Amino acid sequence: MSISIDHTRCVxxxxxxxxxxxxxxxxxxxxxxxxxxxxxxDPMVREAARACPVRAITVREA
Incomplete structure (x- = not known):
């Protein structure tokens, strides 16, 4: 699984x-x-992505 954060969207x-x-x-x-x-x-990674109000977090299966 890979996690990326779009820092241009993060508030x-x-x-x-x-x-x-x-x-x-x-x-x-x-x-x-x-x-x-x-x-x-970590099982909470997807919840963290869902909780992001600007959808700056992307989770992809490897």
Whole structure:
């Protein structure tokens, strides 16, 4: 599974960080980013993508 964040769409709502805190965090500017060593198979990744209000997160099967 692969996860991508469209940083041009991200508004820093942090819904992904709340839904999947072991995968997502916020950078110094408040925008979403992936944590180093994250597990793309974390069961909450898809929920984080659904929770994003601007649909900036894409999850694809490998």
């Amino acid at each position: 820093g709502a942090a819904q992904c960080t709340l839904a999947a805190p072991r995968v997502f965090t916020q950078d110094d500017d408040g925008y979403s980013t992936l944590l180093p060593g994250h597990d793309p198979a």
